[in-house]
Amino acid sequence: MQTLRIGAGAAWWGDRIEPARLNAEAGDLDYLCFETMAEATASAAQVRRRRDPEFAGFDTYLDDRMQAVLPGCLARGTRIVSNQGWINPQGAAERTVYWLRQLGHRGIRVAAVSGSLITDRVLGLADRILENGEPVASLHSQLVSAEAYLGAEPIVEALRAGAQIVMTSRVADPSLFLAPMMFEFGWDPLDHLLLGRGNGIGHLMECGAQVTGGYFADPGFKEVPDPWNLAFPIAEVQSDGSAVITKINGTGGLVDLRTVKEQLLYEVHDPGNYITPDVIVDFLGTQLRQEGPDRVHVSGISGKPRTATLKVSMGCTEGFVGEDMFFYAGPGALRRAQLAREILLQRFRIVGLKAEDLRIDFLGYNAIHGAISPAEPEPYEVAVRVVARTRTREEALKVGREVDAMAVSGVGMTGKRVPHQDRTREVIGIWSTLVPREEVKPIVTYLES
Amino acid sequence: MQIPLRHAAHVRSGDKGNTSNISVIAYSPALYPLIKEQLTAERFRAFYEGTVKGRVERFEVDGLQALNFVAQEALGGGVSRSLCLDNYGKALSAAILGFLLEVPAHLRGELVGLQPPV
Numbered sequence: 001m002q003t004l005r006i007g008a009g010a011a012w013w014g015d016r017i018e019p020a021r022l023n024a025e026a027g028d029l030d031y032l033c034f035e036t037m038a039e040a041t042a043s044a045a046q047v048r049r050r051r052d053p054e055f056a057g058f059d060t061y062l063d064d065r066m067q068a069v070l071p072g073c074l075a076r077g078t079r080i081v082s083n084q085g086w087i088n089p090q091g092a093a094e095r096t097v098y099w100l101r102q103l104g105h106r107g108i109r110v111a112a113v114s115g116s117l118i119t120d121r122v123l124g125l126a127d128r129i130l131e132n133g134e135p136v137a138s139l140h141s142q143l144v145s146a147e148a149y150l151g152a153e154p155i156v157e158a159l160r161a162g163a164q165i166v167m168t169s170r171v172a173d174p175s176l177f178l179a180p181m182m183f184e185f186g187w188d189p190l191d192h193l194l195l196g197r198g199n200g201i202g203h204l205m206e207c208g209a210q211v212t213g214g215y216f217a218d219p220g221f222k223e224v225p226d227p228w229n230l231a232f233p234i235a236e237v238q239s240d241g242s243a244v245i246t247k248i249n250g251t252g253g254l255v256d257l258r259t260v261k262e263q264l265l266y267e268v269h270d271p272g273n274y275i276t277p278d279v280i281v282d283f284l285g286t287q288l289r290q291e292g293p294d295r296v297h298v299s300g301i302s303g304k305p306r307t308a309t310l311k312v313s314m315g316c317t318e319g320f321v322g323e324d325m326f327f328y329a330g331p332g333a334l335r336r337a338q339l340a341r342e343i344l345l346q347r348f349r350i351v352g353l354k355a356e357d358l359r360i361d362f363l364g365y366n367a368i369h370g371a372i373s374p375a376e377p378e379p380y381e382v383a384v385r386v387v388a389r390t391r392t393r394e395e396a397l398k399v400g401r402e403v404d405a406m407a408v409s410g411v412g413m414t415g416k417r418v419p420h421q422d423r424t425r426e427v428i429g430i431w432s433t434l435v436p437r438e439e440v441k442p443i444v445t446y447l448e449s
Numbered sequence: 450m451q452i453p454l455r456h457a458a459h460v461r462s463g464d465k466g467n468t469s470n471i472s473v474i475a476y477s478p479a480l481y482p483l484i485k486e487q488l489t490a491e492r493f494r495a496f497y498e499g500t501v502k503g504r505v506e507r508f509e510v511d512g513l514q515a516l517n518f519v520a521q522e523a524l525g526g527g528v529s530r531s532l533c534l535d536n537y538g539k540a541l542s543a544a545i546l547g548f549l550l551e552v553p554a555h556l557r558g559e560l561v562g563l564q565p566p567v
Contacts, residue, residue: 040529131466131527215461221562222459258459258474261513265472267463269519271510284510300512318530357525359532368535369544371499387532430529432466 002239004184006177008232009034009069009082011208013041013059017068019209019232019251024072026248027234031180032073034065034082035173035206042117042170043145043315043428045087057088058095058167066099074105081155081176085167087145089114092167093447100449108449111158113168115150115442118435122146122312126433129314136433142316144428148435149311151277153189154442155179161446170313172277174202177235185239195279196303197241203274203281204245204263204298208232211245211263212294213253226252242299244291255294273304277311280304309434318429319356322396323387324403325363327415329380337362337382340411344386347402354395355388389427396424455546456560458484462542469501469523469538471545474515477559480552481514487550493518496548500541 007023013036024032036059049055059065062084073080085092093112100108118125123143126136147170156179158166168176181187181198189195204211209230217224229252237243245255264283268274274281280303287300328336341360348358361367363383386403390396400423407416454473457480463470473488475481490507497505503521510517524538525531535541552560 218459221455258476261474261515262459262461262472264513265463265470265474265510265515265517266461267465267470268517269465269468269470269508271508271517284512286510286512288513315529321532357530357532361534363534368533368540369500370533372497372544385534389530389532427530430466430527 004031004181004237005029005234006031006033006180006205006237007234008205008208010036010065011206011210012036012038013061015208017061017064019230020065021068021072022248022251023232023234024069024078029076029078029234030184031079031081032069033176033180033205034080034084035176036082036084037086037170039313039430040315040428042087042147043430046145046315047317047426047428049087056091056095058086058092059084062092062095063099066096070099070103074103074108079159079180080165081179082166083168083171083176085112085114085169087117087169089167089169090445096165096167097447097449106449108165109163110165110167110447110449111161111163112445112447113150113154113158113166113171113442115154115440116147116170117145118148118312118440119143119146122314122433122435125435125439126312128433130432130434136314139314139316139431142318143314144317145315146312148440149277149313150440150442151175152179152182154444156183158444159183161444163446173206174199174276175278177202177205178278181237181241189278190305192279192303192305194241196281197301198237199276199279199303200281200283200286200301201235201237201241201243201298204260205233205235207263207266209253210266211259212247212255213259216259216262222258224252224254228252241301242297244295244297246295255296257288257290257296260288260296260298275307277306279306308437310437310440312433312435314431314433315428316431318427319389319391320393320396320424321387321389321427322399322424323385324400324423325383325385326403326406326417327384328382328413329415330413333380333382334362334365334378336411336413337384340384340406340414343406343410344402347405348398351398351402353388353398355390357389359387361385393424399423450552450554451549452552452560453546454484454488454548454550456562457550457552460542460545462538464524464528464537467522467524467527469520469541471518471520471542472515473518473545474513476561478514479556479559483550483552485509485516488516488548490518493545496545497523
């Protein structure tokens with residue numbers, strides 16, 4: 001294969017679906033790759049499944065996404081790699097087979113990649129929590145999910161076995177894009193130079209429209225054409241791991257040196273040592289060249305041998321959050337908001353709110369940037385946002401109850417929302433640790449439509 | 450002349466746990482050395498005092514005219530448990546656009562988004 005065309009189909013669970021359909025229909029793609037898992041996705045799915053045994057445990061938009069892209073992908077012969085399997089990749093594969101049959105396609109091979117879930121083993125395998133150095137064992141009573149980040153290899157295995165569609169559980173985001181390159185170009189899993197390049201390209205692709213102008217516009221400084229009509233990116237990859245990042249002609253957004261540089265450093269700490277399950281990527285030598293409108297050539301990325309460990313994300317129940325807000329506007333708005341804050345702090349004392357963390361922010365003034373927000377100028381409108389983290393839902397409910405009371409037992413000219421019921425949510429805190437690579441054994445299973 | 454960084458660089462934040470990374474990317478190669486010299490990790494840390502509570506480390510990617518600031522204890526205990534409305538600190542990068550940069554007059558033409566001189 002000379003040039004491999006890989007398109008992005010999603011950058012997260014809530015992403016738009018139309019650009020995925022467009023990539024499937026008009027992208028002339030060899031592969032379409034979907035990234036739908038955030039850090040807490042699997043844990044949230046576990047919690048939901050406990051409460052609702054009917055919950056399937058895979059991407060709740062799987063039906064919409066597959067209906068949108070399968071016709072285009074099957075017409076072109078585009079293979080799909082997706083982490084929509086969440087905590088039930090087998091279920092996601094079965095559901096995909098259902099849609100294939102609905103569309104009249106028989107004999108299509110669908111693979112499920114599992115084995116990332118190690119909830120029942122992590123306490124015995126891992127030593128310390130990366131963030132705070134505490135023993136992993138200290139989490140035993142709160143742990144709801146632990147998933148190791150798998151690399152590209154089980155996906156390559158599935159592709160080699162003829163899978164047209166691969167549904168995975170937790171896989172490192174760039175690995176979803178690296179796998180097709182390894183398979184099509186026959187890259188050795190230990191060739192850290194090629195894998196570094198390929199994974200670097202995967203990193204540029206994994207956040208979808210973030211590289212095509214979807215997270216870029218700043219009027220007066222960075223203009224983006226037709227931002228309502230953004231496309232998801234396409235990588236044209238060569239067998240040496242260099243690539244062009246581009247998008248479908250006639251769509252909105254843009255691909256230029258600025259969008260690619262921003263995405264290259266997105267969620268990266270040390271650019272010389274970006275650790276993934278497959279390889280350590282070294283971005284320091286990256287060379288970018290605008291070779292045409294919306295076409296950026298990427299080369300010079302490098303790699304170092306992979307680590308002996310895999311990262312594990314652990315979700316823990318950490319209580320509840322209660323949250324609500326009310327409003328002030330016009331001259332004196334900020335002073336009234338400050339008085340409301342004092343009243344609430346006193347009332348929380350009176351009702352004995354047991355909060356592990358409490359914030360009363362003035363939205364429009366200091367809610368987003370906190371301590372560094374300038375005192376001047378005074379805002380014309382302020383929303384008072386009250387939020388507390390507590391052990392129990394009963395405690396969290398106290399936040400909304402005291403905000404309700406501000407309607408008539410508070411400050412003059414207080415604006416409020418219609419009281420709404422769901423003002424609490426469960427908190428799933430995420431911690432990380434490392435486990436020996438050989439302790440995690442990916443499993444690939446196959447279905448046929 | 451002193452101008453806000455906004456005219457010389459663009460920025461983006463990313464999150465991992467309680468750590469935020471904020472990249473600062475020069476609009477042109479001529480502006481990069483100024484930013485690299487003036488926007489040190491210490492000044493960055495001081496700029497975010499009170500909001501960033503931990504250590505700040507600066508990585509340089511000279512080939513891309515970019516600096517990457519990695520700020521510990523910046524996200525209220527971590528994305529998953531933060532009580533900040535912007536849990537991910539996605540908007541956190543925008544603050545540094547107000548950092549004042551000393552730019553020699555002959556580089557004025559490199560700056561972005563300035564009103565024409567009156």
